[in-house]
Amino acid sequence: MSRSSRRALRPVAAALTASALVLSGCSGGSGNGSSSSSSEVGSQPSGGSSSASGSASASGTAASTAGLQKFYDQKLTWSNCDGVQCAKLTVPIDYANPSGQTIQLAISKVPAKGKAKGSLVVNPGGPGASGYDYGAAADMIVTPTIRESYDVIGFDPRGVGRSAPITCVSDAEMDTMLGVDPTPDDKAEETSVQAEVGKFAQACKDKAGPLLAHVSTVEVAKDVDILRAALGRDKLDYLGFSYGTFIGSTYADLFPKNVGRLVLDGVVPPDVTSEEMNLGQATGFEQATRSYVEDCIAKGNCYLGSTVDAAMKRISDFLKQLDANPLPISGQGPVTKFTEGWATLGLALGFYSRDSWPGLTEALKSAMAGDPNQLMAMANQYAARQPNGAYADNSMQSFYAVSCLDRKASSNLADYEKSAVEFAKQAPTWGRMLAWGSLTCGEWKVPATGKEQPVKAQDAGPILVIGNTRDPATPLAFAQRLAKELAHGRLLTYDADGHTAYGKSECVNSAVDAYLLNGTLPPEGQMC
Structure with missing residues (x-):
């Protein structure tokens, strides 16, 4: 919380x-x-x-x-x-x-x-x-x-x-879900992500029983x-x-x-x-990131840069670097690569409370220097995940089960491509990843009942x-x-x-x- x-x-x-x-x-x-x-x-x-x-x-x-x-x-x-x-x-x-x-x-x-x-x-x-x-x-x-x-x-x-x-997949399979690319760059990557979240959706249909609906x-x-x-x-x-x-x-x-x-x-x-929710959160996290950056600069000698725009760009560039070349990480069970997906988990945690900003600074600074362990620890805390790869509860899995019943979502990749462009105009750092936020529900195997x-x-x-x-x-x-x-x-x-x-x-x-x-x-x- x-x-x-x-x-x-x-x-x-x-x-x-x-x-x-x-x-x-x-x-x-x-x-x-x-x-x-x-x-x-x-x-x-x-x-x-x-x-x-x-x-x-x-x-x-x-x-x-x-x-x-x-x-x-x-x-x-x-x-x-x-x-x-x-x-x-x-x-x-x-x-x-x-x-x-x-x-x-x-x-x-x-x-x-x-x-x-x-x-x-x-x-x-x-x-x-x-x-x-x-x-x-x-x-x-x-x-x-x-x-x-x-x-x-x-x-x-x-x-x-x-x-x-409701439990659909193993802990290791949940790791794969959370580490998946949140900002697919081309058709091949989009199709790969769609297939991965589709596997999760099918596993839920196969294993969760009548309660899933x-x-x-x-x-x-x-x-x-x-x-x-x-x-x-x-x-x-x-x-x-x-x-x-x-x-x-x-x-x-x-x-x-x-x-x-x-x-x-x-x-x-x-x-x-779904689209309004995703855009609202994209702009919300963009605003939160800017507030964090402004505070960092106001305190002097900000590790991200001397202007808000430069600091925001450095965070975006870091995420893009992870997308292209994940950092190696050890001591995290099956997870051996610190991906953009894991980084967004850690970053998101840091913006839920202003009191988390000092810890976020240390974690992000270390990750940018090549050591992602602190930022991964924040991602683990968010996901109720232990360093050995064991999850404390089913919160990551039941999240999808509820969300995907409550709201309809598209399975058409073109819809997400369009939203990614539009969202990025309003939220350059968070827009693209949030635009893809409903694809799992687009692939869900139980029809949404919410209105x-x-x-x-x-x-x-x-x-x-x-x-x-x-x-x-x-x-x-x-x-x-x-x-x-x-x-x-x-x-x-x-x-x-x-x-x-x-x-x-x-x-x-x-x-x-x-x-x-x-x-x-x-x-x-x-x-x-």
Whole structure:
């Protein structure tokens, strides 16, 4: 995740960018509609004290609850798991067939330090990041004020971590995916990359089973409503970061009358297309890189050069050199070449937080001198990868499974060639690689079920939306967009570098805490 105080929890919990994942889909998916989502409006079954009724959303989607009573009637049985409380929640694989196969979701709880006023469900992003682990680290992810008053609830979404994890390829094969050329230069290279990501997509279809078609964000949001009921809550109180905002806004679309207090920090709008997502991140990372370079020059004797343009060119030239001639590297398991793909992973990590800039400087300076070990260590940290080549979880693989269901993408190489030219005009350093960001989803073997359309959530209460002025992964324009689309959205802006805001600013913390505890929104137009 991106918040510096939570660095020990692994940055993969931040929005996993298309650039950092080389030829991935995008950091979120459409929150509206799915082949397993019925258009029937049904009455919401109760769970515990829950009695709210489901209704059609403003965008026309409706969450059908037909046949789901047994799931809504669940009572969570808590056990002690490594110092936190844990439980399992049963949900159907296919909501269109609730009497069919089921899976269990891993749920964590850290009880409030004082008298609990409710349960705060949290999600760190991804898709693919462990919400279970995130919630278990409650002391590092919310303020002491919120810890005093809320039980903090985390969950691994379907297909992720401890919740029926989707695994398609071996660790060594995942290495190949992450190291693949993100900026193919000619037809031969384009075809080679297309074949490589196609192999991964086919492996997922062959090995992941029926769940592969049912890990969309719509289905995750439906799981969240069952979780709300199992927690005995009429309304969902929720804190979502990055892709977690996609889950939250999707939930508001499907279950507007069940919305309590939702905080969406670092926004992925449900109506953004794959191309818009990729271009937004290209310009976002370009801006973040320029901010880093400007800071380097302002401090004097910048290793990259004496002007912003010269420094930006040096970074671009370094990536081009790696593309043509990868650096040798040892002690990294099967990985013996430090490629442009691995370099972009390390660079992307460095731009998620301003606090990472000193480490990025040392790593990039060493890599430019021929020693890529520090930059590879940053790439490993981003990918939850050990130096021996073992991955700590399935976050890199489940990312694609969710993203490629949520948004359609082209398989036509000509489309990517055109975007590469157009993106490079606005983002010379990051544009070309981000332009190819959706090719994996273009090759996906399970049809996308998501629909890019706005969320209004007319029947929901006020929703707090937060955006950073210089967020590389989820640009401010995305937060502004969602806040306008929501019937009762309120935008809070944080003037800062880095990804997401809560936990980084006393001004932001105070505004979020006041909203969660008292329902008090920040003034219109407030900037921290």
